[in-house]
Amino acid sequence: MAHVTRRIGLSLGADICWPICYEEIVNKLDLSVPHKGDTVKVEIERVTIEPFDLRQPCRYDVVVDRLTHWYHTSREWIKKAVLMDDLYVFNNPWSVQSMEKQTTYCAMMHLGMPIPETWLVPPKSYEALPDLGPTLKSYAKLFDLGVVGKSLGYPMFMKPYDGGGWKGVSRIADEAALRARYDESGKLVMHLQKAVEPFDRFVRCIGFGPQTKIIRYDPGAPLHDRYTMAKDFVSAEEASILRDTTLTINAFFGWDFNSCESLSKDGVWYPIDFANPCPDSQVTSLHYHFPWMVMANVRWSLFCAVTKRKMRRTLDWDPFYEIAKTDLPYREKLRAYAKIADARFETARFEEFCATHLANLDEIAWEFFGTQTAKDAVRKKVTALFPAAEVEQFTELFWNRIGAWRSDLKAGAK
Numbered sequence: 001m002a003h004v005t006r007r008i009g010l011s012l013g014a015d016i017c018w019p020i021c022y023e024e025i026v027n028k029l030d031l032s033v034p035h036k037g038d039t040v041k042v043e044i045e046r047v048t049i050e051p052f053d054l055r056q057p058c059r060y061d062v063v064v065d066r067l068t069h070w071y072h073t074s075r076e077w078i079k080k081a082v083l084m085d086d087l088y089v090f091n092n093p094w095s096v097q098s099m100e101k102q103t104t105y106c107a108m109m110h111l112g113m114p115i116p117e118t119w120l121v122p123p124k125s126y127e128a129l130p131d132l133g134p135t136l137k138s139y140a141k142l143f144d145l146g147v148v149g150k151s152l153g154y155p156m157f158m159k160p161y162d163g164g165g166w167k168g169v170s171r172i173a174d175e176a177a178l179r180a181r182y183d184e185s186g187k188l189v190m191h192l193q194k195a196v197e198p199f200d201r202f203v204r205c206i207g208f209g210p211q212t213k214i215i216r217y218d219p220g221a222p223l224h225d226r227y228t229m230a231k232d233f234v235s236a237e238e239a240s241i242l243r244d245t246t247l248t249i250n251a252f253f254g255w256d257f258n259s260c261e262s263l264s265k266d267g268v269w270y271p272i273d274f275a276n277p278c279p280d281s282q283v284t285s286l287h288y289h290f291p292w293m294v295m296a297n298v299r300w301s302l303f304c305a306v307t308k309r310k311m312r313r314t315l316d317w318d319p320f321y322e323i324a325k326t327d328l329p330y331r332e333k334l335r336a337y338a339k340i341a342d343a344r345f346e347t348a349r350f351e352e353f354c355a356t357h358l359a360n361l362d363e364i365a366w367e368f369f370g371t372q373t374a375k376d377a378v379r380k381k382v383t384a385l386f387p388a389a390e391v392e393q394f395t396e397l398f399w400n401r402i403g404a405w406r407s408d409l410k411a412g413a414k
């Protein structure tokens, strides 16, 4: 029986609060897990950015990555380590790099998800490249935006095909506004999408491996109030649809950590934005839900590291397509897709791992989120984002919401 150490690397950017909490909680867990005849310990390190030899080995078993979507040195280091050193990383970096909103809409439409009617239109203007003139003269068909608008109907949303963070998004009420917004859209390649309005509920369902959390979202509220603390706003069947939807998307695209936005109207949940691998993890937006996110990260990363879970380097979409082409009703198909997702995320084995080796996580997290260290971590993040005069007020606000989470956890445990 050997003593072995698994190393988890945190590949971080401007993250401040969650890594502190994550590290503290993992250290307090002080794991010593029997696994296949060995006793496994876990160490956490922050990954540094530096030149690397493509043939150098990798110190890490798992990397929790926050940089791939914009910092290319880290992305390429991660890709090298997955290809050459058997690294497991959240999320599949090739998928993060190439799967835009557009791809995710098309794939999930094919699987039968009720994505609102969506068109893609060529951009209003272009970078002056040498081949541009001949290409457009020969092949770009003059089109009447008004006709596309009529076909979709108003109101609609115009948004970049590869968008994120509400950049370039506008709500369009009529044809005049459509023409005006298109004229202003410049070089962006835009989707036009039928508005789901009026919607009765807006949710974000966060997926972390096989763990999901459905949060009611208020897009009109200030940033710190958008994730609401509402409870009991979906039925059991709705919760099951939202979970199956998120797991299907995440398994299909190789995303361990992603968030899926859906709007409910007339009894249907319409997914509208689900290409968000590595979503917001900050206490300043998640507040009450922040401990859940940290704990979900702790559970999934420890499971992957200790059991040396294999990274799925390629995506393998065929089993989903096989189900899509059957005559089953959509709800049945969705259940079958989610079953593939449960197999790929090893849901049963993960739950058993948590029950056996992380049974004290709730208690440790509950204690930790009452400590001065936790409060200081919140204050650090607030200090980085808010004007000096508001630091105290917002630190208290987020701290009190974490306090509410602690009370709810205790009440639930009784």
Ligand SMILES: Nc1ncnc2c1ncn2[C@@H]1O[C@H](COP(=O)(O)OP(=O)(O)O)[C@@H](O)[C@H]1O
Binding pocket: 116, 157, 159, 163, 164, 165, 166, 167, 169, 193, 194, 195, 196, 197, 219, 261, 263, 272, 273
């Ligand atoms: N089809 C739609 N129906 C209703 N609201 C929408 C629709 N598409 C986008 N929105 C609104 O615009 C916001 C931004 O659009 P979204 O697709 O989420 O883009 P991003 O990737 O930039 O977050 C959404 O959170 C929602 O409030």
Ligand SMILES: [Mg+2]
Binding pocket: 165, 166, 261, 273
């Ligand atoms: Mg969005």
